[in-house]
Amino acid sequence: MSLLYATHARIHLGNVRDNLRAIRAAVGPSRKVLIAVKANGYGHGAVEVSRMAEASGTAEWLGVATVPEGVQLREAGLRLPILKLGPTFPWEMQAAVEAGVTLAVCSSEEADAAAEAARAAGRPASVHLKVDTGMGRVGVTQEEAPALALRLSALPGVELGGVFTHLPVSDAADPAWTREQISRFRAAAEAVQEAAGRRLLVHCANSGAVLAHESSWLDMVRPGIMIYGFRPDAETPATIPLKPGMSLLTRVSFLKRVAAGTSIGYGRTWIAPRDTFIATIPAGYADGFNRLFSNRGRVLIGGKSYLLVGRVCMDQSMVDLGPETDVAVGDEVVLLGRSGEAEIRCEEWAEKLGTITYEVTCQVSPRVTRVFDPY
């Protein structure tokens, strides 16, 4: 493969599709599946992941965080319904309505602004009512929810189609708190539907809940991280088989033999303890190859594991190959993914970096070319 920038992410769309099929097999054919494709599909390419899901019939809804993310999907020709998961400023609403993006309405002010946007856009505003049942982020309280449902039902140009909430600890080992939250949400959703006078699409299950809380599946599930192949937390039960959606690869750009005592990189933080071969790779923190990997990370070349030495630079990093090597300039280097029998998993990065897999894949920067596997 000849790429103008050797550092690239391979997106395993077939694996993402298989993950979606595994989710469907678990939740059953009658429930809808919304896939979270916000933040460029957690770094995997929102348009390509959405196209795959639409073409393969493995999802019914797409979830975005911002109006431009929704508009981008429409401009790419996607026809599935799109839900913007968080609140929307009044000045963003008309563009969302014109693009056919369903709004999450979190307050009565937002309800009024949605009606105004519908009038200005000359088409109905589709909305889902967001209830805060314990996330503590956005949404009306359970007590306020029926009144908001009444108001939304009465507003001209506003079409209330769903009611939803978000679960903050569905991925935790102890299921008790989430179980209780789900039953509170079910009661809130009943009250909202009674106030609206009709059935709505009721949903709350993020990946943790898809994996661990069947009572949360309701009318639609909303998985994000698990469609890309990762559990939200090491504690979450692995009830559904998942395959990784991304590998991160580059090539050796420079190779040299250095004498014992030679320093490598900024700050001279690594001094060769023996004569050794050092490979340089064109990947650095501007690619999402975190600087915290300095003297701690590892890469795979030809199925073998090698340590990063010296500081990770903005665009380059160095690898200790040892005193004997058959590695050559141009050889493939795996930063994330499989090489022969060896593998570096996203979970390993997350643990080393003191973060979660979500942040690892989101941080693979736009400079890194995405190469999409056929599916």
Ligand SMILES: Cc1ncc(COP(=O)(O)O)c(C=O)c1O
């Ligand atoms: C409202 C909402 N639903 C669903 C998701 C998907 O969550 P996860 O990636 O944990 O499955 C998110 C992601 O943050 C979200 O904000």
